[in-house]
Amino acid sequence: GGSQDSSSDTEEEQIVIGLSQEGLDHPFMVTQREQIMDAASKYPNVSVIATDGQNSVVKQVAGIEDMLSQGIDLLMVQASKAEGLKQKLTEVHEQGIPFMFVGKPISGTEAVTMVSMDNLDLGHTIGEYIVEVLTDRNGAPKGNIVMLEGIPGDQTSEDRIGGAKEILADYPDIKIIAQVAGEYRRPEAFNVMQDILQANPEGTIDFVYACNGEMALGVIQALKDAGRLGEMPVVGLDGQKEELDAIKAGELMATWLYKPAGYEGFDAAMKILNGEEVEEFIIIPGQRIDAENVDVSEPAF
Amino acid sequence: MSDILVMKNITKKFPGVTALNNVTFSCKKGEVHALMGENGAGKSTLIKLLSGASTPTSGEIFFEGKPLKAKTPHDVQDLGIAIIHQELNLVPNMNAVENIFLGREIKNGQFVNFKEMKKRSQEILRSLNIKINLEVPVRKLSVAQQQMIEIAKALSMDASFIIMDEPTASLTNNEIDALFEIVCSLKEKGVTIIFISHHLSEIFECADRVTVLKDGEYIGTKDIDEIDESSLIRMMVGRELSEIYPDISSVNKTPILEVKGLSRKGVLDNINFTANKGEVLGIAGLVGSGRTELARAIFGADKIDSGVIKIDGKEVTINQSIDAMKQGIGFVTEDRKSQGLILGLTIRENICISLLKSITNKAFVNKYKEKEIANRYIKSLKIATPSMEAKAVNLSGGNQQKVVLGKWLARECRIIILDEPTRGIDVGAKVEIYNLMRELSNNGTAVIMISSELPEIIGMSDRVLVMREGRINGELTHEEVTEEKILEYAMGGCN
Amino acid sequence: MEEINNKKNSMHLGTYFEKYGMLLLLLVLFVICSLITPVFLKPGNLLNIARQISIIGIVSIGMTLVILTGGIDLSVGPILACGALLVAGLKEYGIVAAFVGPLIFGLCAGLLNGTVITKFKVQPFIVTLGAMSIYTGLGLTYSKGHPIIGTPEMLRFIGQGKVFGVIPFQAILFISVAIIIAIILKYTPFGRYTYAIGGNPEASKLSGINVDRVTIYIYGLSGLLAGFAGIIMATHLNVGEARLGTGMEMDAIAAAVIGGTSLKGGSGTIFGTVIGILVIGILSNLLNLINVPSYAQMIFKGLIIVVATVLQGLHDKKSV
Amino acid sequence: MEEINNKKNSMHLGTYFEKYGMLLLLLVLFVICSLITPVFLKPGNLLNIARQISIIGIVSIGMTLVILTGGIDLSVGPILACGALLVAGLKEYGIVAAFVGPLIFGLCAGLLNGTVITKFKVQPFIVTLGAMSIYTGLGLTYSKGHPIIGTPEMLRFIGQGKVFGVIPFQAILFISVAIIIAIILKYTPFGRYTYAIGGNPEASKLSGINVDRVTIYIYGLSGLLAGFAGIIMATHLNVGEARLGTGMEMDAIAAAVIGGTSLKGGSGTIFGTVIGILVIGILSNLLNLINVPSYAQMIFKGLIIVVATVLQGLHDKKSV
Numbered sequence A: 001g002g003s004q005d006s007s008s009d010t011e012e013e014q015i016v017i018g019l020s021q022e023g024l025d026h027p028f029m030v031t032q033r034e035q036i037m038d039a040a041s042k043y044p045n046v047s048v049i050a051t052d053g054q055n056s057v058v059k060q061v062a063g064i065e066d067m068l069s070q071g072i073d074l075l076m077v078q079a080s081k082a083e084g085l086k087q088k089l090t091e092v093h094e095q096g097i098p099f100m101f102v103g104k105p106i107s108g109t110e111a112v113t114m115v116s117m118d119n120l121d122l123g124h125t126i127g128e129y130i131v132e133v134l135t136d137r138n139g140a141p142k143g144n145i146v147m148l149e150g151i152p153g154d155q156t157s158e159d160r161i162g163g164a165k166e167i168l169a170d171y172p173d174i175k176i177i178a179q180v181a182g183e184y185r186r187p188e189a190f191n192v193m194q195d196i197l198q199a200n201p202e203g204t205i206d207f208v209y210a211c212n213g214e215m216a217l218g219v220i221q222a223l224k225d226a227g228r229l230g231e232m233p234v235v236g237l238d239g240q241k242e243e244l245d246a247i248k249a250g251e252l253m254a255t256w257l258y259k260p261a262g263y264e265g266f267d268a269a270m271k272i273l274n275g276e277e278v279e280e281f282i283i284i285p286g287q288r289i290d291a292e293n294v295d296v297s298e299p300a301f
Numbered sequence B: 001m002s003d004i005l006v007m008k009n010i011t012k013k014f015p016g017v018t019a020l021n022n023v024t025f026s027c028k029k030g031e032v033h034a035l036m037g038e039n040g041a042g043k044s045t046l047i048k049l050l051s052g053a054s055t056p057t058s059g060e061i062f063f064e065g066k067p068l069k070a071k072t073p074h075d076v077q078d079l080g081i082a083i084i085h086q087e088l089n090l091v092p093n094m095n096a097v098e099n100i101f102l103g104r105e106i107k108n109g110q111f112v113n114f115k116e117m118k119k120r121s122q123e124i125l126r127s128l129n130i131k132i133n134l135e136v137p138v139r140k141l142s143v144a145q146q147q148m149i150e151i152a153k154a155l156s157m158d159a160s161f162i163i164m165d166e167p168t169a170s171l172t173n174n175e176i177d178a179l180f181e182i183v184c185s186l187k188e189k190g191v192t193i194i195f196i197s198h199h200l201s202e203i204f205e206c207a208d209r210v211t212v213l214k215d216g217e218y219i220g221t222k223d224i225d226e227i228d229e230s231s232l233i234r235m236m237v238g239r240e241l242s243e244i245y246p247d248i249s250s251v252n253k254t255p256i257l258e259v260k261g262l263s264r265k266g267v268l269d270n271i272n273f274t275a276n277k278g279e280v281l282g283i284a285g286l287v288g289s290g291r292t293e294l295a296r297a298i299f300g301a302d303k304i305d306s307g308v309i310k311i312d313g314k315e316v317t318i319n320q321s322i323d324a325m326k327q328g329i330g331f332v333t334e335d336r337k338s339q340g341l342i343l344g345l346t347i348r349e350n351i352c353i354s355l356l357k358s359i360t361n362k363a364f365v366n367k368y369k370e371k372e373i374a375n376r377y378i379k380s381l382k383i384a385t386p387s388m389e390a391k392a393v394n395l396s397g398g399n400q401q402k403v404v405l406g407k408w409l410a411r412e413c414r415i416i417i418l419d420e421p422t423r424g425i426d427v428g429a430k431v432e433i434y435n436l437m438r439e440l441s442n443n444g445t446a447v448i449m450i451s452s453e454l455p456e457i458i459g460m461s462d463r464v465l466v467m468r469e470g471r472i473n474g475e476l477t478h479e480e481v482t483e484e485k486i487l488e489y490a491m492g493g494c495n
Numbered sequence C, D: 001m002e003e004i005n006n007k008k009n010s011m012h013l014g015t016y017f018e019k020y021g022m023l024l025l026l027l028v029l030f031v032i033c034s035l036i037t038p039v040f041l042k043p044g045n046l047l048n049i050a051r052q053i054s055i056i057g058i059v060s061i062g063m064t065l066v067i068l069t070g071g072i073d074l075s076v077g078p079i080l081a082c083g084a085l086l087v088a089g090l091k092e093y094g095i096v097a098a099f100v101g102p103l104i105f106g107l108c109a110g111l112l113n114g115t116v117i118t119k120f121k122v123q124p125f126i127v128t129l130g131a132m133s134i135y136t137g138l139g140l141t142y143s144k145g146h147p148i149i150g151t152p153e154m155l156r157f158i159g160q161g162k163v164f165g166v167i168p169f170q171a172i173l174f175i176s177v178a179i180i181i182a183i184i185l186k187y188t189p190f191g192r193y194t195y196a197i198g199g200n201p202e203a204s205k206l207s208g209i210n211v212d213r214v215t216i217y218i219y220g221l222s223g224l225l226a227g228f229a230g231i232i233m234a235t236h237l238n239v240g241e242a243r244l245g246t247g248m249e250m251d252a253i254a255a256a257v258i259g260g261t262s263l264k265g266g267s268g269t270i271f272g273t274v275i276g277i278l279v280i281g282i283l284s285n286l287l288n289l290i291n292v293p294s295y296a297q298m299i300f301k302g303l304i305i306v307v308a309t310v311l312q313g314l315h316d317k318k319s320v
């Protein structure tokens, strides 16, 4: 390793890791960054420089370029606009700088590894869960479900929703009666859910799937507000602290931990820098949290 | 001579107003035709119908024997018609040259030929006998200079038909004379000219015929030889006007405003004068002599570099207009559109805007008082409007000017500075305004009147200050003052 | 003389349209919506809409004031978010702090905007764009990027309360704010100055209006209202978060403009803005009720915003 | 006469500042940056900056034109994104389609914006806000929310090529566009009309300028440039995506305003906008280079945007 212009006469070689995240305005990304910083602080010869793309692929690319200017030995990337970065990452690779993904997987690049959970896979899992719950509830895999997507067009949202829909496609009696955008945000989810509740009177909704935790919390609040809490199961995805509280209170049926991959990612990064072999995709297993295990579970963030 | 323009049975209605009612008007080729009438008579409305920007509610227009089909100002230009509108229509950030040739740039291939345009502009401006800095944006020029640019713009079109809506309202004799020379030479070249003005003398100087409108109705057309001033006034106003200027009757001569050593770099140079209670102090000078700048400096609209302003013998600090107003100073600005009015507000709101605080009742504006005040000035100034709730933007030029006057009269100032107060105001209403000014001064107000109309200065002022290049170049009492003396001080001589 | 009478009538009709044209638009929208889906007219749904528009409605009213002066305030979203964060963040200092803190923050942030705009003569767009970035950064720093959970119990009625068990208290707050500001605009000198400044700042200054001061107050008021909206938002969701106001500035501007406020300043009404916000709110509600897919929603919303503005402007254009 | 001479001198100084004040600001920024970190002046870094600002730079130039007419174009981001999608989506129809398609789309989208604005007399803000929503929805529908991967091999030089092996071709495109538009603005009647319309639309109309037509063309040009920027973006990233342009409109407006363009229309230059975009680009680069945490970056950026605008406006205010 060794950045292009670092002096080599220090005792231990200084190692610089670049961290490029899509944004820093969501607890997931914040926590992941904190984890990486925390892990790095245990190595006196490792420093991490970080940029965030402020939710714009253009800015993220610029951030990566700026880090390259400073000289880095390895690049850790977390992106939602996966495809947009590919070109730049190829360049990084060509410059002989290894890069890896943390937090969100992106296939088809020269990444040394990906350390993350798998949104599409989680989507599948949730699809199966929905089938299971509806079968329990209605005696057969049938029923009306509501899905709240994040920002339309966002990869995470497409995968989380799309994965579930792939599974549900095999069950013609399961109808998606509403699929709307909650922008990943609580107030939007609240409003949208309020409208859906108006359009669908009591007894006509069998399941609500919100593809992130904030939206699940918004949905629950809308249900409370309408006095229809408990009428239908609600699940979220993220496993943020408040979701766990909601599960304890019996308001949320389940959620899946989508853990920041900071520590795991940093370990992999150190391995790469030390020349060790790492797997192509280090999948952090998803974990369902429901009433049974909520008391023994830690929130994702 | 054949009729080049015929407007037949023209009616133009606006919401709440019939601006023109069945007016028929025609114009012969090669004549100078004056269009006269009181404020709000419909003159500008008639002109706008020719500009392509507005269409009559009913009636027909023929130009050179064919129905006028021009839909846009561009089509109108193509017909060889040039129009100088009553309100300034310049692009503030562009310089004089660009404004003069706007829309008709001289091109060199695909590109604008600035050099040629500048040369042509200089020629035209020289013929108008005016010096204008061609490099600065026109917003930095005085109103009069901007007016001259409008004229130059019309002349640059080499039009066969030129319409001028009050081109002289803000000009001094110098420029007016130059303009008339040009008008005469254009006439010789066969150019037809429609000329709108409230200055009767101008009409008799250059017009061949005159048409009078009143309240949107056609009154009549006369050859200029057929009539004299008083019968023209009778046609316009419907009655005889006796004495134009009220008696000079100042008795009280205690100083109220003293200005000492006032300077502002580049525009004002060591100005000293005193204004007394109960007098009308006229300020004369050529265009660009700094009269407006002086008024603005006193009123706190511009920062001054040095100098002292005393009111009632006490030195006062005036940093902004509010300070001046607190001292009882009022200022009727010269450019009503950009500085005087808030065009989107109603007449009532405009008149009351600067005295709102004094008519509040527990934080709320007292509607009754407000309406009463608005009504009072609509009546006393004879503002022609369907209602006090009409927006200022919809008023005729002269009526807008009256609203600005009303706004300041309503404040009952101790010192009132009027910059070109009768700009665009008709003969009849002028008399009312002169009477009002005199009434103010008789009640102890110091009236400072800046004007480019020498007869007005001479007729109204107890004393006249003459400015030249940012300095006060001379002072004349009512007894001494003559046009010649003013011009002498304005153009050169020192006392 | 008949013409003059005619004219009077047509003028009355004109004014009539100007005032009621927007109401008409709203009515048409109402009828269309209830024809499309019967759910729309259910009281529960209408009350939902009332709740949904309240927060953005309050922000839009502040925005309208700013736009009337010829300015714009892009920083309302982050101010709202910071306000919400403060409600949650200050709860341990008592409910007074949690209530007054956001208001003071909003007010000061707005006054600061106004001061920079007037004293340095910078375009409002750029000052508030900068402020947007600054307050977002501050909010994120304060909360470290995490939501701050929980608001004071006693304040929660603000965001969650229902009067007579049905009417959202939020909506009552919104209507009250609208009425108060409308009265100020219409009947006080301050209100008149707001219009005057937007119509012609130069003439206003020369009429003795303290243009700078009024402008600063207006931005302060906009900030204050955004801070107040933040309190409602936080108590409604029982959480404070740095991104709560994202995108709100655009919605607020859109509401004002649909309601007939000119971005050039000097003309517009609170009444119009309320209609504007209703149009947006009803529209979103309808699209959700009839389950329009989210991509198509975007297309529809865009279209209808433009069409609504065209329609409400038509009478205006005719009279010119 | 001395005063008059004085005036002339001070005017010359004023014009001088007006022209070079912004360059000075840039120079100061340069010096500060290179003092703060030596990395800044490395040719590689400077070339990076040049690349980073090119796409947004081209969009900003279109935006400047629109702002000069007194309008605004919020739809540039989605137009760019749709353009990028088309490059990737049309590749099977050949490189001509992939190149011309986005341009035609951008042009038509812009012309449509302009037409609605002028023919229905709707405020540009609301029309382009609606358009923003519509084009985003269209882009998402077209791509079904997924990125479209891959652009024609032969077009890739546009976004990835380097002249002499080092200078990004993008930057050369940006500079060329800037020069061409600057020449058009300065030396052609069309350019003069752009300023005139923004400065005084009424006077422009009365001077025989076809205000509507020029306005429509200007929006068309803005759309065209956004579409062109989309081509660069797509070939640079080798992908098309419906959200590539998110937030771009604000950056473009900020660049224009920092560069001295007035949102009231009628004054501003392409040169200024180039400086504005450089200021923003250098600033982001610096903050990244010296590793400022991202929340603090937001605060800094907001502050510096405002400060830069204050500084570049100072001389202007003095001369008024």
Ligand SMILES: Nc1ncnc2c1ncn2[C@@H]1O[C@H](COP(=O)(O)OP(=O)(O)OP(=O)(O)O)[C@@H](O)[C@H]1O
Pocket (backbone or CB within 6 Å): B014, B015, B017, B018, B019, B037, B038, B039, B040, B041, B042, B043, B044, B045, B046, B086, B384, B385, B393, B394, B395, B396, B397, B398, B399, B424, B426
């Ligand atoms: N756009 C408009 N809307 C409503 N009323 C209008 C409009 N334009 C003009 N008017 C009215 O039409 C009448 C005629 O106005 P016009 O401007 O033609 O008068 P004028 O003869 O030119 O007067 P002045 O000597 O004051 O310039 C006035 O009463 C004016 O208020």
Ligand SMILES: Nc1ncnc2c1ncn2[C@@H]1O[C@H](COP(=O)(O)OP(=O)(O)OP(=O)(O)O)[C@@H](O)[C@H]1O
Pocket (backbone or CB within 6 Å): B139, B140, B141, B142, B143, B144, B145, B170, B267, B285, B286, B287, B288, B289, B290, B291, B292, B293, B294, B334, B452
């Ligand atoms: N804002 C400004 N910036 C630069 N120069 C100005 C500005 N305003 C006026 N001037 C110049 O100052 C000089 C004095 O103008 P001012 O308007 O005071 O003249 P005036 O005596 O009132 O004549 P007028 O009859 O034109 O009103 C003129 O040469 C004018 O061009």
Ligand SMILES: [Mg+2]
Pocket (backbone or CB within 6 Å): B043, B044, B045, B086, B165, B396, B397, B398
């Ligand atoms: Mg007139």
Ligand SMILES: [Mg+2]
Pocket (backbone or CB within 6 Å): B142, B143, B291, B292, B293, B334, B419
């Ligand atoms: Mg003057």
